[in-house]
Amino acid sequence: MSPEKMIMMANQIASFFDSQPGNAPERIADHLRDYWEPRMRSQLAEYVQAGGAGLKPSVEEAVQHL
Amino acid sequence: MKDFIIPQFAPGDDRDMGTPARTGAPVTLTIDGFGVTVPEGTSVLRAAAQVGIMVPKLCASDNMEAFGSCRLCVVEIEGRRGTPASCTTPVAEGMVVHTQSGKIKKIRRGVMELYISDHPLDCLTCAANGDCELQDTAGQVGLRDVRYTPGQNHFDPTDTGARSQAEARLRMPVAEANPRYTPKDESNPYFTFDPSKCIVCSRCVRACEEVQGTFALTIEGRGFESKVSAGTATDDFLTSDCVSCGACIQACPTATLQEKSVIEMGTPERSILTTCAYCGVGCTFKAEMNGDELVRMVPYKHGKANRGHSCIKGRFAYGYAQHKDRILKPMIRDTIEEPWREVEWDEALAFAADRMLGLQRKYGRRSVGVITSSRCTNEETYLVQKMARAVFMNNNTDTCARVCHSPTGYGLGKTFGTSAGTQDFDSVEKSDVVMIIGANPTDGHPVFASRLKKRLREGARLIVVDPRRTDIVRSPHVEAAYHLPLRPGTNVAVVTAMAHVIVTEGLVNEAFIRERCDWDEFQYYVDFVSQDRHSPEAMEALTGVPAADLRAAARLYATGGNGAIYYGLGVTEHSQGSTTVMGIANLAMLTGNVGREGVGVNPLRGQNNVQGSCDMGSFPHELPGYRHVKLPDVREIFEKAWGVEIDPEPGLRIPNMLDAAVDGTFKGLYCQGEDILQSDPDTHHVAAGLKAMECVIVHDLFLNETANYAHVFLPGSSFLEKEGTFTNAERRINRVRRVIHPLNGYEDWEVTQLLANAMGANWHYTHASQIMDEIAATTPSFANVSFDLLEEKGSVQWPCNDDAPEGTPTMHVDHFVSGKGHFIVTEYLATDEKSGPRFPLLLTTGRILSQYNVGAQTRRTANVVWHPEDVLEIHPHDAELRGVNEGDWVRLASRAGETTLRATLTDKVAPGVVYTTFHHPATQANVVTTDFSDWATNCPEYKVTAVQVSPSNGPSDWQESYNEQAERSRRILPAAE
Numbered sequence A: 001m002s003p004e005k006m007i008m009m010a011n012q013i014a015s016f017f018d019s020q021p022g023n024a025p026e027r028i029a030d031h032l033r034d035y036w037e038p039r040m041r042s043q044l045a046e047y048v049q050a051g052g053a054g055l056k057p058s059v060e061e062a063v064q065h066l
Numbered sequence B: 001m002k003d004f005i006i007p008q009f010a011p012g013d014d015r016d017m018g019t020p021a022r023t024g025a026p027v028t029l030t031i032d033g034f035g036v037t038v039p040e041g042t043s044v045l046r047a048a049a050q051v052g053i054m055v056p057k058l059c060a061s062d063n064m065e066a067f068g069s070c071r072l073c074v075v076e077i078e079g080r081r082g083t084p085a086s087c088t089t090p091v092a093e094g095m096v097v098h099t100q101s102g103k104i105k106k107i108r109r110g111v112m113e114l115y116i117s118d119h120p121l122d123c124l125t126c127a128a129n130g131d132c133e134l135q136d137t138a139g140q141v142g143l144r145d146v147r148y149t150p151g152q153n154h155f156d157p158t159d160t161g162a163r164s165q166a167e168a169r170l171r172m173p174v175a176e177a178n179p180r181y182t183p184k185d186e187s188n189p190y191f192t193f194d195p196s197k198c199i200v201c202s203r204c205v206r207a208c209e210e211v212q213g214t215f216a217l218t219i220e221g222r223g224f225e226s227k228v229s230a231g232t233a234t235d236d237f238l239t240s241d242c243v244s245c246g247a248c249i250q251a252c253p254t255a256t257l258q259e260k261s262v263i264e265m266g267t268p269e270r271s272i273l274t275t276c277a278y279c280g281v282g283c284t285f286k287a288e289m290n291g292d293e294l295v296r297m298v299p300y301k302h303g304k305a306n307r308g309h310s311c312i313k314g315r316f317a318y319g320y321a322q323h324k325d326r327i328l329k330p331m332i333r334d335t336i337e338e339p340w341r342e343v344e345w346d347e348a349l350a351f352a353a354d355r356m357l358g359l360q361r362k363y364g365r366r367s368v369g370v371i372t373s374s375r376c377t378n379e380e381t382y383l384v385q386k387m388a389r390a391v392f393m394n395n396n397t398d399t400c401a402r403v404c405h406s407p408t409g410y411g412l413g414k415t416f417g418t419s420a421g422t423q424d425f426d427s428v429e430k431s432d433v434v435m436i437i438g439a440n441p442t443d444g445h446p447v448f449a450s451r452l453k454k455r456l457r458e459g460a461r462l463i464v465v466d467p468r469r470t471d472i473v474r475s476p477h478v479e480a481a482y483h484l485p486l487r488p489g490t491n492v493a494v495v496t497a498m499a500h501v502i503v504t505e506g507l508v509n510e511a512f513i514r515e516r517c518d519w520d521e522f523q524y525y526v527d528f529v530s531q532d533r534h535s536p537e538a539m540e541a542l543t544g545v546p547a548a549d550l551r552a553a554a555r556l557y558a559t560g561g562n563g564a565i566y567y568g569l570g571v572t573e574h575s576q577g578s579t580t581v582m583g584i585a586n587l588a589m590l591t592g593n594v595g596r597e598g599v600g601v602n603p604l605r606g607q608n609n610v611q612g613s614c615d616m617g618s619f620p621h622e623l624p625g626y627r628h629v630k631l632p633d634v635r636e637i638f639e640k641a642w643g644v645e646i647d648p649e650p651g652l653r654i655p656n657m658l659d660a661a662v663d664g665t666f667k668g669l670y671c672q673g674e675d676i677l678q679s680d681p682d683t684h685h686v687a688a689g690l691k692a693m694e695c696v697i698v699h700d701l702f703l704n705e706t707a708n709y710a711h712v713f714l715p716g717s718s719f720l721e722k723e724g725t726f727t728n729a730e731r732r733i734n735r736v737r738r739v740i741h742p743l744n745g746y747e748d749w750e751v752t753q754l755l756a757n758a759m760g761a762n763w764h765y766t767h768a769s770q771i772m773d774e775i776a777a778t779t780p781s782f783a784n785v786s787f788d789l790l791e792e793k794g795s796v797q798w799p800c801n802d803d804a805p806e807g808t809p810t811m812h813v814d815h816f817v818s819g820k821g822h823f824i825v826t827e828y829l830a831t832d833e834k835s836g837p838r839f840p841l842l843l844t845t846g847r848i849l850s851q852y853n854v855g856a857q858t859r860r861t862a863n864v865v866w867h868p869e870d871v872l873e874i875h876p877h878d879a880e881l882r883g884v885n886e887g888d889w890v891r892l893a894s895r896a897g898e899t900t901l902r903a904t905l906t907d908k909v910a911p912g913v914v915y916t917t918f919h920h921p922a923t924q925a926n927v928v929t930t931d932f933s934d935w936a937t938n939c940p941e942y943k944v945t946a947v948q949v950s951p952s953n954g955p956s957d958w959q960e961s962y963n964e965q966a967e968r969s970r971r972i973l974p975a976a977e
């Protein structure tokens, strides 16, 4: 998927969990594990490794939990 | 409309009991020597029918209140004077009734004689011959002669004293000399209105009012001059307000209102019960047959979703099943540039199997997938997802619910613990306040809308939350207490503001919450929602909803008695769709409106089996019964049943499949009964994805738009040609029965099995019921479901298992499925799809009554009379700014693409908002919609697209090149001899 779309989708998820009680990065990671197919998760992880420009901090942190 | 007490006649007996059932205390009386006990308020006519005594009647019918006009139903009651009409006389304790006596017989014959004196004696050639209550009743009362000399009448066009229209034609072949004679109105494509046969019993008028709620018909004039009229003097049925629901035709005791199909084919001789294949109401119909010919579809009185009512689609728009565009032979081609080649089944299946297996060998196990159909049966859907999991060995399965109610699954799953509506449709009869959010039931779920309107006419209050002034906001005898015309994309803000009012004004049902919900989560939620920033006043500028109205609506919902919420795609198809669903669930929990009749949270499901397709494990992260693939114990059940290892990782959702296709990692798709190219957003992207695949198998009735990019076409069978079940929006599992032989030779589940076996699956189902047995064996909420049970009960609502052997009409009665109900905070986040200088308007999309989804079926019926093309609704103010007049072609552009269509000016939409439907491929409204989607589920944001509208003089470049490509792609070479 295009990086822009991936960033947007990941940030949307983060926005929701950032507004919730509890540990947002962990919950984001849970959500990604439950709903994102492995190749989508790898794409995100690679992107974070390459700098993760445009991603919310909680997404970057979530990727560490994947 | 609803028959509360079904008498002890044979199952399937749907005789007319004369007047509606009542529910009062028992009353015992004697009728013709038989004792009978019935509820207080029951009519004598109905009580008699209950003991099998059918008192003659003409103006009464059990789906409408008694009227007492024909006086055929007169009886004698001991101790009472005269001969009261039994239809309007309620029973009384100890009453002694006689339905036959010399006096009564004389009255009845006299009445009948008068009726027949103004009715043509053309019985033998009449379309209703054999199915006419007037004829039957004349026989029943023993009418043997009509002594009146022909005089003033309504049936003889020539006014020559003829007793039949046949005789009149012989006497004077051309002239029309009788001013009282009105010729047949044949304007409606499905039925005729022949006033010359009308007995002015007014059953049609009352059916239109009481059953349908449209009030299209009136009785004009008085006495002998009175007649039935649709609309104004210049209207015919087609131009009137009539919505072709068919209720009046069923009610008519004569041939005055008659289906054209019966006129053409004759009266049917047998019937088979089945379920409508259009919307999620799931109406039960009698498919009435003559030999193997389907003559008409008539709604079944004891159908538990529809209670004897129907809408135009189920009642009349079934002709697509026999349309010449149906493809009945399999076809293949190497590339999408080539024309199709018709081949035998074996060749097509082998070709498809080779390609799919080859792709998996070359690109990996996860490079192919399936899309299950929400129009197919549960059994068929189950097999398609099983193909992904047990044959392809991955979880790449998705369904069109992705683009409609996937947020319902997520939102209700997280709050209530289950992904389904909480009530049955009967529940609305107990509601005091109904809130409709982002749904348009009169168009999308018409039979439910009729039942709702009936309740509203009885006094229930209505709140509508919708950017458009939908028809339910104001229609005859129905007016919403509040219409909150919110700006598209601000649902979360509105729902949260309502919760703010309920919490801060102390309208919370604390006892309910303490008992039923997680208290800590509730506390957290209260802190969140009480903040001033969520107040209606703070939100007003954003949502466009006047704060005072929002406050009043919230108060009404919280304090007006049983409060029920019904919602549709206007809630789900947003970037915060899942959040709004949670917000709605919060509202219901806050006010204790869950777990009994009359309340609840009800998604109005779009397609006939969208509930079922979700239940059956169509989603890439869930096995049947909404159980995540990551759970080893769940996988184990299916691994044992199927003898395979199941992938524990979630698969690709439809938009992810398309993205992966463009990236080159997803190569093959088996798509059953869906047209993603037309129905999914951002057509350019969908087309690019499909084009990048090396094997697309389309299994459908027609060469749909997606098939333009397919390599294999497997012909499908219509709902009339198969056995199986559909699950409607109330979780009701209804039987679909084979009415005619599959025109393509196979039911759809058989085709899936053939394809799976061509890939080595070795499946051996010989009947759809065996697939249901497998579903029941693997899925706890279906544990007790079987075709035998459905035969016995008619239908059941899941969960249906040992805890609920008869099914579950109302969910979460004592506790939530998940134990405690969960309050979830719902922070409003504006969508990134914003109007701005380039695209200053917001487009929202929807549908209309006569068309269905991408229109593949309804466009192939006479329904096109009502909706020949998609049009753009625009506010007169916005139109004027742009120099757009009524009926002009306009260019509709977004950042995703542009299309052209005609404009219509209306204040149903607010300034700044435009609206259209997506029923016609020529319009391609989804060229304009973007790939923005719900955060949790990727459900596309159809309901908000920033657009610009400008005058145009014809189709866009895209439309032209698309049409060219489509035409090229649809060429078919006949099979080699």
Ligand code: SF4
Pocket (backbone or CB within 6 Å): B204, B207, B208, B212, B214, B215, B216, B217, B241, B242, B243, B244, B245, B246, B247, B248, B249
């Ligand atoms: S078809 Fe339905 S809407 Fe039309 S007149 Fe008859 S009852 Fe009314």
Ligand code: SF4
Pocket (backbone or CB within 6 Å): B197, B198, B199, B200, B201, B202, B203, B204, B205, B228, B248, B251, B252, B253, B254, B256, B257
């Ligand atoms: S059209 Fe039929 S139902 Fe209506 S008044 Fe005439 S006979 Fe009765």
Ligand code: SF4
Pocket (backbone or CB within 6 Å): B276, B277, B278, B279, B280, B281, B282, B283, B306, B310, B311, B312, B313, B314, B315, B445, B446, B447, B448
């Ligand atoms: S389309 Fe829906 S409301 Fe209409 S008949 Fe079919 S199931 Fe019933």
Ligand code: FES
Pocket (backbone or CB within 6 Å): B056, B057, B058, B059, B060, B067, B068, B069, B070, B071, B072, B073, B074, B085, B086, B087, B088
């Ligand atoms: S049926 Fe009772 S008056 Fe007509």
